[in-house]
Amino acid sequence: MTMDELFRPHNLELVLNMAAFVLVVITLIIHYSEEDYYGKQRRIFGMLIFYVLFVNIVGGLHNLWIASDWAKALISYRFNCFMAVLEKAGMYLIAIVSMGYLLTLFRIELDRWWKAVIVFVPSTCSIILSFSAMFTRDVFYFDAKGDMHFTTPASGLINISAALYLVLAAYIIFRYYKTVSSEKAIVLIAYYIMMAVGVPLKILFCSYAPFEFCTSLALLLCVYTFQNPSEFIERMSGTGTRNALNFAVYTDLLQKKRFTVFGINIDRLPEILGSESVEASSNLLSQFASYLRRIYPDASLFYPEDGMFMMFLEDINPDDEVIEGLAEQIRRRFKDPWKLKGEDIRFTESPFAIGFPDEVGDMDKYREVRDEMKKMLIRQSREVLRVSDLNLKYAEHDKKIDSIVRRAVENGLLEVYYQPIYSPLTGKFDTCEALVRLRDHQFGFISPAIFIPIAERNGTVLGIDRFVLSSVCEMLAATDVLDLGIKYVEVNLSVVDCIQTNLADSVLSTLKKFRIGTDKINFEITETWEKEITSVVDDNVKKLTDAGIAFSMDDFGSGYSNVTRIATVPVNLFKLDKSIVQAAFESEVSYMVMINMIKIIKSLGKEIVAEGVETGEQAKQLIRLGCDHIQGFFYARPMPEAQFIEFLKEHNFS
Numbered sequence: 001m002t003m004d005e006l007f008r009p010h011n012l013e014l015v016l017n018m019a020a021f022v023l024v025v026i027t028l029i030i031h032y033s034e035e036d037y038y039g040k041q042r043r044i045f046g047m048l049i050f051y052v053l054f055v056n057i058v059g060g061l062h063n064l065w066i067a068s069d070w071a072k073a074l075i076s077y078r079f080n081c082f083m084a085v086l087e088k089a090g091m092y093l094i095a096i097v098s099m100g101y102l103l104t105l106f107r108i109e110l111d112r113w114w115k116a117v118i119v120f121v122p123s124t125c126s127i128i129l130s131f132s133a134m135f136t137r138d139v140f141y142f143d144a145k146g147d148m149h150f151t152t153p154a155s156g157l158i159n160i161s162a163a164l165y166l167v168l169a170a171y172i173i174f175r176y177y178k179t180v181s182s183e184k185a186i187v188l189i190a191y192y193i194m195m196a197v198g199v200p201l202k203i204l205f206c207s208y209a210p211f212e213f214c215t216s217l218a219l220l221l222c223v224y225t226f227q228n229p230s231e232f233i234e235r236m237s238g239t240g241t242r243n244a245l246n247f248a249v250y251t252d253l254l255q256k257k258r259f260t261v262f263g264i265n266i267d268r269l270p271e272i273l274g275s276e277s278v279e280a281s282s283n284l285l286s287q288f289a290s291y292l293r294r295i296y297p298d299a300s301l302f303y304p305e306d307g308m309f310m311m312f313l314e315d316i317n318p319d320d321e322v323i324e325g326l327a328e329q330i331r332r333r334f335k336d337p338w339k340l341k342g343e344d345i346r347f348t349e350s351p352f353a354i355g356f357p358d359e360v361g362d363m364d365k366y367r368e369v370r371d372e373m374k375k376m377l378i379r380q381s382r383e384v385l386r387v388s389d390l391n392l393k394y395a396e397h398d399k400k401i402d403s404i405v406r407r408a409v410e411n412g413l414l415e416v417y418y419q420p421i422y423s424p425l426t427g428k429f430d431t432c433e434a435l436v437r438l439r440d441h442q443f444g445f446i447s448p449a450i451f452i453p454i455a456e457r458n459g460t461v462l463g464i465d466r467f468v469l470s471s472v473c474e475m476l477a478a479t480d481v482l483d484l485g486i487k488y489v490e491v492n493l494s495v496v497d498c499i500q501t502n503l504a505d506s507v508l509s510t511l512k513k514f515r516i517g518t519d520k521i522n523f524e525i526t527e528t529w530e531k532e533i534t535s536v537v538d539d540n541v542k543k544l545t546d547a548g549i550a551f552s553m554d555d556f557g558s559g560y561s562n563v564t565r566i567a568t569v570p571v572n573l574f575k576l577d578k579s580i581v582q583a584a585f586e587s588e589v590s591y592m593v594m595i596n597m598i599k600i601i602k603s604l605g606k607e608i609v610a611e612g613v614e615t616g617e618q619a620k621q622l623i624r625l626g627c628d629h630i631q632g633f634f635y636a637r638p639m640p641e642a643q644f645i646e647f648l649k650e651h652n653f654s
């Protein structure tokens, strides 16, 4: 074939046909080699490739017939006509399916009959018209060369339907292109332009081949963007990525759909995955994923954050029973172990639910809520965390407090107060609790009940607790409190301290620096820590216990108490939470609850501190019930060091 021959219309068409064929086959191979994730979108895309391939093949045969004599010898005239008809009909199928693909890309449903009519009727008419060419010459006719032509009214109709599609597609793209990445938006627009120029090209060349070539190219672009799983599939868990979730939320919000995102945060998971091989991690994540898929097959599942799975539940409100039911089921499953490299491993999960569009109506709010939830979830709760539990107005407030705390740590504005604790056995104050105090130049006194939780969330608590421990040691070394009857000082240790690998070393080196014996410090930890018995916490407690430091369980009874576990917790002192103590003197039932708690602790041979004792009557009752230590405003408030020493002098030696 010479260059001259090559550029003869039908030969050029054949070349384009072949090029398009190669592109479609490549697209097909890529498409089928990727794992199935997109569901409906993937099926429609597969259909699209199939039709394009089909049109390409029949169009190719038709062009071959026209261009070569040997093809004419092999293929009958009627068969050629049939190929031409199939090519045209296939063209309109491509238009319908492209539209369907565009709709699924943006999760748009044809929820009204007229929308379906707009999408399906024009192309269906065109397809019927194409086939009518087999029976009548009123719509299409074949010229002497075997080429197919429209008669005037039919061609007008078909061009109008093509134009309708282009308008509709332009509208959808214009409305939704912001929901996708810029790379995808470009592909979408390129796809559109290729489709749009297909029509004038067809009129110009009297051929579909350039259009087919454009379509094939567009599909290849799609397979690398919209159908590209790495952007939307998280490889390790086989679920959706954060991008995929954001996209789903964004498009559904745009369409004013009602849905709930239900999630679970799996405690310790990021740390564990970080130290395991890809294979082991992926196996563990798949166990979670397949369990979650099984309990609610209708939901799409995502793994958008380290340690966090989220389910996308369409048509569900956050307060529907479904949510509580799911949480309960998951709670039960998490009581049993999972498998990591063949061994049992247990995790604690905390569930949360976000309702759209009532609770969260736009992407900015969604991001804010998600970040706040992440912070709250660290504090372990078994209740489903709701948007209403977050006080987003306080996010600002939190930031301000945070900067005040940081400033206080840097500028030495923190101070340690001591609250004496009474011992009924000796009638003296033989222990005390160290409590941090913050006085800001501008904002004045800020309660630790407010700033400690904030400091725990961003780690500043580490600096605070280090400061408190040094101050306590310094006080023990520099004053004569030990001679004044104090046996040890209780120091609060945050959960955040407990998960630091260097905790034991840092504590022991501080004690050594001030030459303080390990029996002079008792660390108070809260119940929350036992739920995250990470090996780090265990190691820390063990190292410190071995070194001679005792631990007590603070705020006992305030949270979720697992009675059977109490026996195994390595502490010798339980601090009965002030809420329990105070409630006990307000209702009969609460009194019984407290009595039973005291009995349980006593039966395990552990000591009890009653906190928040505010009246003489309360003190009397608690002593009678066998509490070993009494702490509260009735005896003394937390006070500065100098005042504390005066207090001991006055009360322990009178």
Ligand code: C2E
Pocket: 419, 434, 435, 436, 447, 448, 449, 452, 461, 464, 465, 468, 492, 493, 494, 554, 555, 578, 611, 612, 613, 614, 631, 632, 633, 634, 638
């Ligand atoms: P906590 O560990 O339960 O400390 C006891 C709290 O009860 C103290 O509040 C104390 O002032 C208060 N209290 C003592 N007796 C009574 C009473 O008779 N009635 C009432 N209503 N309250 C009483 P404070 O000092 O405001 O501390 C609040 C919380 O902040 C502490 O609760 C503890 O969780 C945390 N915190 C305080 N200092 C530190 C610290 O140095 N490190 C860490 N990590 N947390 C600290």
Ligand code: CA
Pocket: 433, 492, 524, 554
């Ligand atoms: Ca405490």
Ligand code: CA
Pocket: 554, 555, 575, 577, 578, 611
């Ligand atoms: Ca307490």
